[in-house]
Amino acid sequence: MRSIKQPGAPVAERIQWVEARGRAFSFTLRAGLPLLEAARRGFAAEGFAGGVLSFGRGALGPFAYVMPALSKTSENAAFYSDTFRPGGVTRTRLGSMTLGTRDGAPFFHCHGLWTEPDGRDSGGHMLPDETDVAEPFEVEAFGIDGAMFAAEPDPETNFKLFGPVPAASTGARTTSRAFALRLRPNQDFAICLEDFCRAQGIARARIHGGVGSTIGARFSHGGVTEPFATELAVTGGTIAAGASGALEAALDVALIDYTGGMAEGRLVRGDNPVLMTMELVLEVLD
Numbered sequence: 001m002r003s004i005k006q007p008g009a010p011v012a013e014r015i016q017w018v019e020a021r022g023r024a025f026s027f028t029l030r031a032g033l034p035l036l037e038a039a040r041r042g043f044a045a046e047g048f049a050g051g052v053l054s055f056g057r058g059a060l061g062p063f064a065y066v067m068p069a070l071s072k073t074s075e076n077a078a079f080y081s082d083t084f085r086p087g088g089v090t091r092t093r094l095g096s097m098t099l100g101t102r103d104g105a106p107f108f109h110c111h112g113l114w115t116e117p118d119g120r121d122s123g124g125h126m127l128p129d130e131t132d133v134a135e136p137f138e139v140e141a142f143g144i145d146g147a148m149f150a151a152e153p154d155p156e157t158n159f160k161l162f163g164p165v166p167a168a169s170t171g172a173r174t175t176s177r178a179f180a181l182r183l184r185p186n187q188d189f190a191i192c193l194e195d196f197c198r199a200q201g202i203a204r205a206r207i208h209g210g211v212g213s214t215i216g217a218r219f220s221h222g223g224v225t226e227p228f229a230t231e232l233a234v235t236g237g238t239i240a241a242g243a244s245g246a247l248e249a250a251l252d253v254a255l256i257d258y259t260g261g262m263a264e265g266r267l268v269r270g271d272n273p274v275l276m277t278m279e280l281v282l283e284v285l286d
Helices: 035-045 189-200
Strands: 015-029 051-055 058-060 090-102 105-115 121-126 133-135 137-145 147-154 159-166 176-183 205-214 230-241 247-257 262-266 274-284
Touching: 015 035, 015 147, 015 159, 015 189, 015 274, 035 051, 035 090, 035 105, 035 137, 051 205, 051 230, 051 274, 058 137, 090 159, 090 205, 090 230, 105 205, 105 230, 105 247, 121 230, 121 247, 121 262, 137 147, 137 176, 137 274, 147 176, 159 274, 176 189, 189 205, 189 230, 189 247, 189 274, 205 247, 230 274
Parallel strands: 090 147
Antiparallel strands: 015 137, 015 176, 051 090, 051 137, 058 090, 058 133, 090 105, 105 121, 147 159, 159 176, 176 274, 205 230, 205 274, 230 247, 247 262
């Protein structure tokens, strides 16, 4: 399997996880607010301090983002581009967000694909402090209670990354057992989730959110992304028994690589290792 050497030593625990409770809901992001504040308000209105969300068509402006890029030093295996700030209103095609905390304040990690005002299609990593909601649009969210994604220094990758940590209950109404996860580098995305569900006795689960990166990508439709540094959003995912009776993860994603190449589709099981991180929430279905 493909692998990328990280600057720090790998830690023994390859999946960072916290069991929680959760609930799916939808809400509308309010125009004129920073995207971070609009998302925070939507979760707070349902009693949650954080969670994950996904969206399709939306409107952002002002808007700022970075793309994946090669690292200019040995301090990171890959890095970010300079900041892009397209003028006018950018129209999103899809995206996925993790809402948590960084340095004690609300923060998000959000990847997506979009069309810029000049008609250029692009994608990448949205910047929370420079991105506003230009027009109202609806998102599909999953709030978690008893866990929170918090940005903490990660010696393996030498980045400050979101990972799940236990959190006091906010008393929000929940409907499902859930797990907040962060997958660490150089392990296959699908196989990792299958092994986790097997270990936890989970027969069926649905993925909510899903923000991270893979080492290139191999798709079931035959497409291949060769450039190793990507920014990826999960657009749909389940773990359930396959034809053989064994658990199989079906993972639909969209990504952009460091050359600007974009791709969408279902990932091949066993051939898509994590590059830096993969954050998501698993909702247990039975």
